[in-house]
Amino acid sequence: MNAKQLLKIRGLKIEGRSDETWTQIVNGIDLDLNRGEVLGLIGESGAGKSTVGLAAMGFARDGCRISGGSVEFDGVDLVQAPAATKRALLGKRIAYVAQSAAASFNPAHRIIDQHTEGPVQHGVMDKAESERDGMELYARLRLPNPDEIGFRYPHQVSGGQLQRAMTAMAMSCRPDLIIFDEPTTALDVTTQIEVLASIRDIVEQFDTAAIYITHDLAVVAQMADRIKVLLKGDEVEEADTRTMLSAPTEDYTKSLWAVRSFERPMKPSIPEGATPVVSLRNITAAYGTTDVLHDVSFDMHAGRTVAVVGESGSGKSTAARCITGLLPPRAGAIAFDGVDLPPDYRKRSKEQLRQVQMIYQMADTALNPRSTIGDIIGRPVQFYLGLRGAKKRARVEELLNQIELEPKQYIDRLPSELSGGQKQRIGIARALAAEPRFIICDEVTSALDQLVAEGILKLLARLQDELGLTYMFITHDLATVRAIADEVVVMKDGAVVEQGGKVEMFRPPHHPYTDLLLSSVPEMDPDWLDDLLKERGVDNIGDAAVGKM
Amino acid sequence: MGALSRIVLHRLFLGLLTLFVVSIVIFTAVNMLPGDFAQAILGQGATPEAVTAIRRDLGLDQPPVTRYFQWLADVLHGDLGTSFAQANFVSFTGSDAEKASVLAQIGPRFANTMFLAGVTAAIAVPVSLTLGILAALYRNSAFDKVANVFTLSSISSPEFFLAYILILFLAVLNPLLPSLSNIYDGMGLGERLEKTLLPALTLTLVVTAHMMRMTRAAIINLLASPYIEMARLKGMSPMRVIVRHALPNALAPIINVIALNLAYLITGVVVVEVVFVYPGIGQLFVDSVKIRDIPVVQACCLIFAGAYILLNLLADILSILSNPRLRHPK
Structure with missing residues (x-):
C-alpha cells in the first residue's frame, strides 16, 4: 500500500439474510481511496452502495454479514480486527453521515452533547474544547446562530440545518475518512445546494477523504473526484468524474x-372557454387555527397534467387534501366540470367521489400489507362499479394488463412480494379501478430510483393518452416536471407565486422564487455548483436566498 | 411549560372523574354483596327485630341513593365514616369512640402497606432495570436466557408458594430472617426492616419479571433506530449505546410498567400479608368484607382506586417529561 492510500478494499463479499438463508448481496468489490480524495458511489436502491459504504467502516447492519474479502484502513484490516480496535477507529478516524439527520440524531440529547461525545469518549478533546470547536464548525458550515444552535434538541432544528450539524459532528474528531450516505436525498433542492456546498468546502478545507453515496448523478458530479457505478452488488465501471460523465x-x-x-x-393549447375539469377558486385552508393555504386559485383542464411544485411545507399536499375533501377549506370553492363540489368528502355523492382518485408517495404504506393485489384493486371495482365475481376478476385482470403486470402472476400476491416500482403500479391500478377522470399523483416517483421512476412516468403518460385522464402532479423534482407536465403551478408558503404553461415557465423571465428553484436543480456538469455559487455569492444560496425573498 | 401544565391539569381532572365513577361502582358492588352487617354480626339465630334495630342504628334502612350521596358528602369532607364493627365494639366496652373511625382503623395499616411496598420497590425497581439493561446488552446470550427463565418462573408461581419456598430456605433451613412479620408501633427501623424483608423479597420475585422484560423489550425495540446505529458508528461501547442512547428513549413504557407494578404492591398483596401475618391494609380489607363492615370496605376500595389512579397519573407525567419534544417545544 503506498503512503497516500487510505482505504483498500479487496474482494469484499457481503451476505444478507432473508427467510433464514444467507444470500450474497455484494459479490466481491474492490475499492481504493487515497487521502483527501472523494469517491462517488452510485447505483439504484438494492445496488449495495450503502452496504459497501458501511462495510468500509467494518460495519454490517443486522441481518447482514461480511462474508469475505478485506477492508484495509491505513494498514488495519477492519474485517478481522477485534471490536475494540474498530471502536477506537470509528468516529475518531472514520466518520459517518447518514441519510436522515432527523432520525440519526438522538432525540433525547442536545445536538452539542452528541457532537462532543465522540471527541470526549475517544480522548481527542475535553468537553469544553470540543464545544468551542463545534461552534466553530457550525459557523464554517454557515449554520445560523452557531453559538446557540447546538444547545437545541434535534426536533427544534430544520432538516437542512440538522444535516449540516451532522456533518459537523462527523468532523468533530477530524477524521481521515467520512462516509456520506445519501446526505441530501431527503432535502429540498434549495436546501440541498447549501448542504452540498458546505460539505464540499469542509472536506476540502481539512483535506478529508470521503465516500459519497447517492443515486443522484447530478449531485455526485458536483462532489466526487472519481465515480464508481454499482449494480446488484457488482461493480459496473469506475472512472474519474469528467470521463465518466462524458464517455x-x-x-x-x-x-x-x-x-x-x-x-x-x-x-395543443387549451381551447378558449373550455370548462376545466377541476378548478380551485380562492381556496384558504387551515390546520387548527393556522392558515396554511392563502387564496389559492388554479385550473386543471381535461387530458392535461398540471405539475404543482414547491418545497416541503409550501402547501402542495394541502391543496390536494382540499380537492379530495379530506380537509374542507375555510373559504373558497372547488368545482368539478364547472359544478361546485361539497367541501367535505362525507357530503359528496359516490359518483363525485369516483371521479377524483389519488396515488400516494409511499406505495409501501398505501397498500394494505395483508390484502392480495386482487383484493386491493378489486375493492374499488366493487365499491364504485358494483362488479362482483367473475366480472370483477375480469376487470382486475384488465387493469393489471393496463399497468403492464401479468395478471396470472400477480393477482394472488401480497404487496410485500413486489418491488417498489411494482407497488407503485398497483397504486396506479387502484386509482384507475374507479374509472376516474381526475387523478392526484402525490410525489409518486420521489421514493423510486430514476430508471423505475421513468417507467412509472411513461406509464402515466400512456394512460393519460389512452383514457383522457387529467393529472394533478405534486412534486418537488423539476426534472419530473420537465418530463411530464403541460402546465406548472409554483407554490411557496401556501400561496401560488407563478403559474402557466410549461414552456413559459422554463423560459425566463421568472418569478424570483421560480428562478431560485430552477437554478437549484443540480445539473450533470461537474462545474455547475462552482458556477452557481459564483453567480449567487456565498451568502446567497439555498435557505439564505429563500429567506431574503 | 404552559402546554405541559395544561396536560397535567387535564390528566388530573380525568383522574378525579375516574375516581368519581369508581366510587359509584364501589358503592354499587359493595351493596350487592349478599347479606349485611346486621346479619353477619348477629349470626343465623338473629331475630328480625334485632336485625331491624341494628340496621336502623347504622342507617342501612335508607334507600341506596340517599346512602351513596351521604357517603360521598362525608368522604369529600374527609370523613370516611365509622367502622360498623368497631362502633359495635365501642358501644359494648365503652372505650374511646375515636378509635372506631375508619380513618383510625385504616391509617396504621395503610402505613404498613406503604412501608412494605416501599421496601419492595427499593429492591425490585433497580434490580429489574439492571437485569433488563444487561439482558438487552447480552441479548440471546446464556445470561439473557437464564434471567428470562428465572423471572418468568417466579412470576408464574403462586405467591404463597414463593413465600413458603423463601421461608423454607431463609427462615427454616438457614435461620437468617424471621418468618413472621408481626410489625407493631414504636418498633425501630432496623427491626422493622428485618421483619419486612421476607415478604418484600417474595413480592420482588413477583414483580421483577414484568419490569425487567419491559425494560429489555423497550431497549431492544430501539436498537434498530438510525440514531443507535449512529452511536455505534461513532465507536461508542455497547454499554454506552444502551444506557446513554437507547434507555432515555425507552423510558415511557418502562415508567408505565413500574407504575402498574407499584400499584399492585399497594393493592394486591393480600396473600403475602396473610402468609407472613403482616398487618397491612389487605388483611383488614378481607376481614371487613367477611363481616360486611361496609364503611371500611368502601374506604379500602377508594384508597386502592386512588392509588392506581395517582400512580398512573404520575407515570403519565413522567413519560411526558421524558420526551424532550414536550419539555422543549419548538
Missing part, C-alpha cells in the same frame, strides 16, 4: 445517463 463505456451507465432525456411532446 461512459458500459451500457448500464449509459442508460442511467439517458433517463433525464424523457420528455413528452407538447400538447
Whole structure:
C-alpha cells in the first residue's frame, strides 16, 4: 500500500439474510481511496452502495454479514480486527453521515452533547474544547446562530440545518475518512445546494477523504473526484468524474445517463372557454387555527397534467387534501366540470367521489400489507362499479394488463412480494379501478430510483393518452416536471407565486422564487455548483436566498 | 411549560372523574354483596327485630341513593365514616369512640402497606432495570436466557408458594430472617426492616419479571433506530449505546410498567400479608368484607382506586417529561 492510500478494499463479499438463508448481496468489490480524495458511489436502491459504504467502516447492519474479502484502513484490516480496535477507529478516524439527520440524531440529547461525545469518549478533546470547536464548525458550515444552535434538541432544528450539524459532528474528531450516505436525498433542492456546498468546502478545507453515496448523478458530479457505478452488488465501471460523465463505456451507465432525456411532446393549447375539469377558486385552508393555504386559485383542464411544485411545507399536499375533501377549506370553492363540489368528502355523492382518485408517495404504506393485489384493486371495482365475481376478476385482470403486470402472476400476491416500482403500479391500478377522470399523483416517483421512476412516468403518460385522464402532479423534482407536465403551478408558503404553461415557465423571465428553484436543480456538469455559487455569492444560496425573498 | 401544565391539569381532572365513577361502582358492588352487617354480626339465630334495630342504628334502612350521596358528602369532607364493627365494639366496652373511625382503623395499616411496598420497590425497581439493561446488552446470550427463565418462573408461581419456598430456605433451613412479620408501633427501623424483608423479597420475585422484560423489550425495540446505529458508528461501547442512547428513549413504557407494578404492591398483596401475618391494609380489607363492615370496605376500595389512579397519573407525567419534544417545544 503506498503512503497516500487510505482505504483498500479487496474482494469484499457481503451476505444478507432473508427467510433464514444467507444470500450474497455484494459479490466481491474492490475499492481504493487515497487521502483527501472523494469517491462517488452510485447505483439504484438494492445496488449495495450503502452496504459497501458501511462495510468500509467494518460495519454490517443486522441481518447482514461480511462474508469475505478485506477492508484495509491505513494498514488495519477492519474485517478481522477485534471490536475494540474498530471502536477506537470509528468516529475518531472514520466518520459517518447518514441519510436522515432527523432520525440519526438522538432525540433525547442536545445536538452539542452528541457532537462532543465522540471527541470526549475517544480522548481527542475535553468537553469544553470540543464545544468551542463545534461552534466553530457550525459557523464554517454557515449554520445560523452557531453559538446557540447546538444547545437545541434535534426536533427544534430544520432538516437542512440538522444535516449540516451532522456533518459537523462527523468532523468533530477530524477524521481521515467520512462516509456520506445519501446526505441530501431527503432535502429540498434549495436546501440541498447549501448542504452540498458546505460539505464540499469542509472536506476540502481539512483535506478529508470521503465516500459519497447517492443515486443522484447530478449531485455526485458536483462532489466526487472519481465515480464508481454499482449494480446488484457488482461493480459496473469506475472512472474519474469528467470521463465518466462524458464517455461512459458500459451500457448500464449509459442508460442511467439517458433517463433525464424523457420528455413528452407538447400538447395543443387549451381551447378558449373550455370548462376545466377541476378548478380551485380562492381556496384558504387551515390546520387548527393556522392558515396554511392563502387564496389559492388554479385550473386543471381535461387530458392535461398540471405539475404543482414547491418545497416541503409550501402547501402542495394541502391543496390536494382540499380537492379530495379530506380537509374542507375555510373559504373558497372547488368545482368539478364547472359544478361546485361539497367541501367535505362525507357530503359528496359516490359518483363525485369516483371521479377524483389519488396515488400516494409511499406505495409501501398505501397498500394494505395483508390484502392480495386482487383484493386491493378489486375493492374499488366493487365499491364504485358494483362488479362482483367473475366480472370483477375480469376487470382486475384488465387493469393489471393496463399497468403492464401479468395478471396470472400477480393477482394472488401480497404487496410485500413486489418491488417498489411494482407497488407503485398497483397504486396506479387502484386509482384507475374507479374509472376516474381526475387523478392526484402525490410525489409518486420521489421514493423510486430514476430508471423505475421513468417507467412509472411513461406509464402515466400512456394512460393519460389512452383514457383522457387529467393529472394533478405534486412534486418537488423539476426534472419530473420537465418530463411530464403541460402546465406548472409554483407554490411557496401556501400561496401560488407563478403559474402557466410549461414552456413559459422554463423560459425566463421568472418569478424570483421560480428562478431560485430552477437554478437549484443540480445539473450533470461537474462545474455547475462552482458556477452557481459564483453567480449567487456565498451568502446567497439555498435557505439564505429563500429567506431574503 | 404552559402546554405541559395544561396536560397535567387535564390528566388530573380525568383522574378525579375516574375516581368519581369508581366510587359509584364501589358503592354499587359493595351493596350487592349478599347479606349485611346486621346479619353477619348477629349470626343465623338473629331475630328480625334485632336485625331491624341494628340496621336502623347504622342507617342501612335508607334507600341506596340517599346512602351513596351521604357517603360521598362525608368522604369529600374527609370523613370516611365509622367502622360498623368497631362502633359495635365501642358501644359494648365503652372505650374511646375515636378509635372506631375508619380513618383510625385504616391509617396504621395503610402505613404498613406503604412501608412494605416501599421496601419492595427499593429492591425490585433497580434490580429489574439492571437485569433488563444487561439482558438487552447480552441479548440471546446464556445470561439473557437464564434471567428470562428465572423471572418468568417466579412470576408464574403462586405467591404463597414463593413465600413458603423463601421461608423454607431463609427462615427454616438457614435461620437468617424471621418468618413472621408481626410489625407493631414504636418498633425501630432496623427491626422493622428485618421483619419486612421476607415478604418484600417474595413480592420482588413477583414483580421483577414484568419490569425487567419491559425494560429489555423497550431497549431492544430501539436498537434498530438510525440514531443507535449512529452511536455505534461513532465507536461508542455497547454499554454506552444502551444506557446513554437507547434507555432515555425507552423510558415511557418502562415508567408505565413500574407504575402498574407499584400499584399492585399497594393493592394486591393480600396473600403475602396473610402468609407472613403482616398487618397491612389487605388483611383488614378481607376481614371487613367477611363481616360486611361496609364503611371500611368502601374506604379500602377508594384508597386502592386512588392509588392506581395517582400512580398512573404520575407515570403519565413522567413519560411526558421524558420526551424532550414536550419539555422543549419548538
